[in-house]
Amino acid sequence: MLRTDYKPQSIRQSGQLLQRHSSRGFRWAFTGTIIGILLVILSFNSGSLADSHASQLSTEKNKISAEPAQQQLSADKAKASIKKLPRMNIELPPDTDGRLSQDQTDIADEYENAFPRRALPLSIETSLYDESADDENPNTLTAVTVQAGDSLARIFQKQSIPARDLQNIMSLGKPVKALTKMMPGTVIEFVRDRQNTLIQIRYPLDETDTLIIDKKASGYHSKIDQVKVETELVSVNGVINDSLFLSGKAAGLSDNLIMQLAGIFGWDIDFVLDIRKGDRFTVVYEKRYAAGEFLGNGAIVAAEFVNQGKSFRAVQFVDDKGNRNYFTPEGYSMRKAFLRAPLNFLYVSSGFKRKRFHPILKRVKAHRGIDYRAPKGTPVYAAGDGKVIRSGYNKYNGNYVFIKHGEKYVTKYLHFSRRKVRTGQRVKQGQTIGYVGMTGLAEAPHLHYEFLVNGVHRNPRTVKLPQARPIDKKHRTLFTASTRSLIARLDLEDRIYLAQLDRINRQQAALSNSEISPKSAPQ
Incomplete structure (x- = not known):
């Protein structure tokens, strides 16, 4: 029987092959479709995220570009900008040992790219930073x-300091006048800054005061720097055995203190002619420390x-204006209207006499003054x-000066080597009017x-001088209060001296008695 569905073998094989190919193509097509759908979904999500990030990034960039490049952000604006940035807290799991996972690293990188960091310009005032702090001593002292x-x-020229600075310093006037009378051996100091610019001058005026000249923005300014001085009172007692000078040195007084002592009592005592062996003195003076x-x-x-x-006493008094003078304990000035002797002399070569044989004129005539011999x-x-x-000058008097004191008194000075005052000039007691010579x-x-x-004419050594003026009534209370302790110290020193003198006299008497022994009884 003939089969109608029969097909040759080749045809059957081809159909099977086609069927297998069709099945395989379907599967690939289906897989491709699924992949395409997934890609569309992923593309849509990633696009949305990118647009979101891009939008934020664009907004931030617009903010940055809107600011001028040279404008500095203030602290308040910086804080406001930080508050606007989205915060992102990344919490680490307890088992990560402080390390980020790969996903966290990726997210952090993405955040960093989306919001880049930028430096904030800072404005720090230069005055807040002192470069001199880097060096211990930025200035130089010469x-x-x-x-x-x-x-x-001349000193400024040697130090290469501009003449303009010298002119500006000298324009300060009286405060810097000491710089025009600098003594050899004095040390003047110049302070310069890093740029070798003069900023200060220091000049010692004495042991305690220093002139300081500072250069400031407004120019040069001067001041006096004073060192605080402490004083200690010291007492010295002495007895006159020869001259005041030698006896004072033997007691431990300096030359200056001896001259002060002679100046204090010079109105009452002639230390060349009046002093005697056995006279004594007590001095209370200051020792100065800094x-x-x-x-x-x-x-x-x-x-x-x-x-x-005869006892003469003097105490120093400083009034409310700082004036220093010496007074008796009763308040009378030690400074009389006239000096007993107007110079420091060696001896009196000729005294006040009504008749004297003149060594040059070779005749007898009155000598109506005193001749003081001095170098x-x-x-x-x-x-x-x-x-x-x-x-003026004449052949008899040589160089001479006459001074009138009020309506009553006149003093005359003859034989100067050189005069220092002119007619009509007013002078003060103790002012130098000339120098000893041998003219005429x-x-x-x-x-x-x-x-x-x-x-x-009166004898200058014996004439009664005008009474000393008493202390001003308005200073009487202050004088009494400030000199009470000084007078008490003189009383104490006087008692101590008398006690020591009495002890010495008794010791000498006892020694004398011991040397005088009774003669042995007769046999």
Whole structure:
């Protein structure tokens, strides 16, 4: 029987092959469709995320570009910008040991790319940073010792300081006047900054005061820097065995203190002619210290001199204006209207005499003054305040000066080597009016000194001088309070001296008695 569905073998094989290919193609087509759908979904999601990130990134970039490139962000704007940025907290699992997972790293990188970091410009004032702090001493100090013949202009030139600075400094006037009278050996200091610009000058005026000249924005300014000085009171007692000078040195007084002592009592005592062996003195003076170092002796604050049994006492008083003077314990000034002797002399070569044989004129005539022998060039002082009524030269007097003191008194000074005042000039007591010489009728350097009262010559050494003026009434209470302790100290020193003297006298008497022994009894 013939089969109608029969097909040759080749046809059957081809159909099977076609069927297998069709089945395989369907599967690939289906797989491709699924993959396509997934790709569309993924593409849509990633596009949305990218658009979101791009939008945020674009917004941030617009904010940045809107700001001027040179404008500095203030602290408030920086804080506001930080608050606008989205925060992202990444919490690490406890078992990660502080390390991020790969997913967290990817997310962090994506966040960093979306929101890049940018530096905030900072504005720090230069005044807040002091470069000098890097160096311990940014300024340089130059010390210059003043040499003989040096001037401030010459020193400035050697230090390469512009003349303009010298002119500006000298324009300060009186405060810097000391710079025009610099003494050789004095040290002046210059301070310069990093740029070698002069910023300060230091010049010592004395042991405690230093002139400081500072350069500021407004120019040069001066001031006086004072070191705090502490004082200690010291007492010295002495007895006159020869001259005041030698006896004072033996007691431990300096030359300056001896001169002060002579100046205090010089109105009452002639220390060349009046003192006697056995006279005694007590001096209370200051010792000055600064920062624990001894500066030197200060002024005498109290003193007593016993001359030929008569006691003279003086205490220093400083009034409310800072004026220092010496007074008796009763309040009378030690400074009389006239000096007993107007110079420091060696001896009196000729006294006040009605008749004297003149060594040059070779005849007898009155010597109506006193001749004080002193070395040539010794300063001569005005005996009191007054007015110069004559200053000139003639062949008898040589260089001479006459001074009128009020309506009653006139003093005359003869044989100067050189005069220092002119006619009509007013002078103060103690002011130098000339120098000892031997001009005119003179055999040796000396001062011929005359003292006239109402036109009549009087002995300058014995004439009664005007009464000393008492202390001002408005200062009486202050004087009593401030000098009470000084007077008490003089009383104490006087009692101590008398006690020591009494002990010495008793010891000497006992020694004398012990040396006088009774003679042995007769056999």
